[in-house]
Amino acid sequence: MIRTCQLSYTYPGGPTLAFPDVEVAQGTVLLLSGPSGCGKSTWLSLAAALVAPTAGELVVADQSLGALKNIAADAWRARAIGFLPQKLHLSAALTVQQNLALAFWASGQPEDAARIDAALQALGVQHLARRTPAQLSGGQAQRVALARAVLLQPRVILADEPTASLDFEAAADAVRLLLDTARIQGATLVIATHDARVAALIPAKVDGQIGFQPLQLVRKQL
Amino acid sequence: MKTLFFAWRYLWSRPLGAALNVLLLSLGLASITFLLLVGHQLTQAFERDLAGIDVVVGAKGSPMQLILSGVFHIDVPPGNVPLKAVRELEKHPLVASVIPISLGDNLRGFRIVGTSQAYIQHYQATLSAGRLWDAPLQVVLGATAARQLGLVVGNTFAGAHGLGAGGHTHGDSLYTVTGVLAPSGSVLDRLVLTDTASVWKVHEDFTAVDEEDRQVMEEEREITMVLVRYKTPMAAMSFPRYVNTSTDMQAAAPALEISRLLHMLGLGTDVLRAFAGVLLLTAGLSVFIALWSAVRERSGDLALLRMLGAPPAQVAALLLCEALWLGLLASLAGLLLGQACAAALAWLLQLDNSLLLGGMVWPPELLIVPVLALGVSVGAALLPAWGAFRVSVLSLLQSR
Numbered sequence: 052m053i054r055t056c057q058l059s060y061t062y063p064g065g066p067t068l069a070f071p072d073v074e075v076a077q078g079t080v081l082l083l084s085g086p087s088g089c090g091k092s093t094w095l096s097l098a099a100a101l102v103a104p105t106a107g108e109l110v111v112a113d114q115s116l117g118a119l120k121n122i123a124a125d126a127w128r129a130r131a132i133g134f135l136p137q138k139l140h141l142s143a144a145l146t147v148q149q150n151l152a153l154a155f156w157a158s159g160q161p162e163d164a165a166r167i168d169a170a171l172q173a174l175g176v177q178h179l180a181r182r183t184p185a186q187l188s189g190g191q192a193q194r195v196a197l198a199r200a201v202l203l204q205p206r207v208i209l210a211d212e213p214t215a216s217l218d219f220e221a222a223a224d225a226v227r228l229l230l231d232t233a234r235i236q237g238a239t240l241v242i243a244t245h246d247a248r249v250a251a252l253i254p255a256k257v258d259g260q261i262g263f264q265p266l267q268l269v270r271k272q273l
Numbered sequence: 274m275k276t277l278f279f280a281w282r283y284l285w286s287r288p289l290g291a292a293l294n295v296l297l298l299s300l301g302l303a304s305i306t307f308l309l310l311v312g313h314q315l316t317q318a319f320e321r322d323l324a325g326i327d328v329v330v331g332a333k334g335s336p337m338q339l340i341l342s343g344v345f346h347i348d349v350p351p352g353n354v355p356l357k358a359v360r361e362l363e364k365h366p367l368v369a370s371v372i373p374i375s376l377g378d379n380l381r382g383f384r385i386v387g388t389s390q391a392y393i394q395h396y397q398a399t400l401s402a403g404r405l406w407d408a409p410l411q412v413v414l415g416a417t418a419a420r421q422l423g424l425v426v427g428n429t430f431a432g433a434h435g436l437g438a439g440g441h442t443h444g445d446s447l448y449t450v451t452g453v454l455a456p457s458g459s460v461l462d463r464l465v466l467t468d469t470a471s472v473w474k475v476h477e478d479f480t481a482v483d484e485e486d487r488q489v490m491e492e493e494r495e496i497t498m499v500l501v502r503y504k505t506p507m508a509a510m511s512f513p514r515y516v517n518t519s520t521d522m523q524a525a526a527p528a529l530e531i532s533r534l535l536h537m538l539g540l541g542t543d544v545l546r547a548f549a550g551v552l553l554l555t556a557g558l559s560v561f562i563a564l565w566s567a568v569r570e571r572s573g574d575l576a577l578l579r580m581l582g583a584p585p586a587q588v589a590a591l592l593l594c595e596a597l598w599l600g601l602l603a604s605l606a607g608l609l610l611g612q613a614c615a616a617a618l619a620w621l622l623q624l625d626n627s628l629l630l631g632g633m634v635w636p637p638e639l640l641i642v643p644v645l646a647l648g649v650s651v652g653a654a655l656l657p658a659w660g661a662f663r664v665s666v667l668s669l670l671q672s673r
Contacts, residue, residue, distance in 0.1 A: 092670040095670055096666075101580075101670075122584050125579070125582050125584045126582060128582050129581060129582020134581070136580075136669050136670070140573045140669070142283075142286075142571075142574050143286060144282045145279070145282055149282065153279065153581070154581050156275045156276070157578045157581035158581060159583075199581075
């Protein structure tokens with residue numbers, strides 16, 4: 052679950068952004084939308100414990116992030132957060148399998164080949180395990196990046212502009228993939244996007260259980 | 274271990290740059306390895322061949338020439354000294370023993386040395402075949418000389434005048450091989466040893482026109498020099514001065530001359546060392562540029578590692594491990610290349626029947642090579658690693 056209350060963040064030497072309160076139940080979807088510069092990236096940074104809030108309350112995956120710093124924040128992030136960046140950042144030097152193994156290395160956990168296989172299989176890209184990112188199509192690369200994001204079974208998946216530069220069909224596939232993966236994992240999914248199509252791509256209810264909650268951000272400075 | 278694995282993969286994702294850096298580092302390290310090996314082997318060769326020789330007495334001239342020609346057999350002697358004067362020297366109260374050395378002939382470039390059997394005992398050489406000489410015109414071959422000349426016990430040959438190959442052949446006086454020495458690693462390995470009387474006989478047979486002439490020659494017999502051992506170390510204070518001032522001969526102290534020689538060689542090696550230093554510096558700069566560029570190019574990937582939970586130190590360690598690999602590979606390549614260069618030099622010197630170097634040795638001072646390699650590569654990686662340490666994860670979210 053995610054809960055914020057009077058959350059705000061002040062950029063070093065810059066403006067202060069205030070965010071609307073939100074409470075998202077575990078296993079549901081938060082659609083974070085708004086134009087460029089409205090604070091979507093900052094909200095994601097706060098939710099991933101990359102920066103600390105200036106004021107207010109922020110609880111993500113049952114962890115209050117206000118006091119979480121440095122190594123403890125890194126360790127918590129490795130456990131609790133799966134991240135799908137806009138630029139996928141699959142390392143060209145490594146195979147698909149090794150890109151996933153990198154997640155184990157980064158989190159300090161021993162590598163588990165069976166879990167890597169399972170994650171790739173769940174996203175239908177197991178046959179690509181020995182390929183390098185350069186040998187993948189855009190869609191395949193996104194599936195691999197998503198497999199990496201959910202490999203350690205995070206409680207929250209943060210997806211940053213997952214449909215950017217995709218045509219409608221590919222965007223629909225990407226959103227469907229994210230929703231399905233989050234549902235299977237029981238993870239809370241946060242999609243940050245300025246793509247107005249995404250809201251239409253998420254069903255209000257899935258299997259009568261998962262709904263989505265829109266959070267429209269506007270640039271609100273204190 | 275996984276950090277090393279990923280660092281290896283990242284390193285070789287830019288194969289040309291990585292290979293160039295390894296090559297640059299290796300060249301500098303190979304130069305240093307070569308210098309260390311040659312220095313070590315030269316010192317060993319000098320120590321080995323000089324052991325137990327306190328002073329060399331021969332004709333007046335360059336003392337270093339006397340040492341190089343009489344002890345190491347890599348130069349021509351300054352002249353000969355009368356046998357009578359040497360006999361007098363033997364009786365000197367400070368002299369424990371003398372080994373006569375007579376030079377003048379060669380066999381296909383290998384020096385024929387007229388001496389006594391004490392010369393062989395001095396280097397504790399043993400026979401691998403045959404026996405020592407017991408009459409003039411019998412020879413014992415050093416191991417290298419026997420192998421390269423293709424001679425075995427029982428073979429005969431005629432010596433040629435002069436110390437280099439190609440002189441006039443003493444066809445009337447044939448030497449017989451009576452023995453071959455086992456390799457001793459000393460100067461004996463590349464010599465053809467015979468009794469001093471052989472040298473006199475060959476030249477008297479060659480030049481004497483009648484018996485009277487031969488008698489005159491016998492009275493005026495000479496040898497080239499003697500290797501002297503003192504009864505007491507205190508003799509070093511007075512004996513050389515006595516020889517140099519009271520006789521027509523000169524006494525040269527090997528230790529003194531060799532330290533002079535090494536000093537002169539040192540000037541040359543300083544230039545090579547400076548060159549190696551410049552190469553290492555260039556390599557360090559190249560490693561720095563490569564890793565700095567890698568951090569810039571991969572800043573997104575590095576930020577993602579932070580996002581995946583890697584602490585900053587772990588991300589920086591990845592960069593340092595890349596440098597570690599470079600250092601390790603360059604150490605290996607530099608050591609092997611340096612050994613190959615030293616082996617090539619030893620081979621060239623051996624072709625010239627010169628100083629015996631060679632054999633793959635790993636003296637402890639070579640430890641400096643991997644230390645230098647790791648120092649340069651890891652040192653060059655410190656700033657890029659700091660860049661990786663400080664990589665901003667926020668850039669991952671703001672890279673539009």
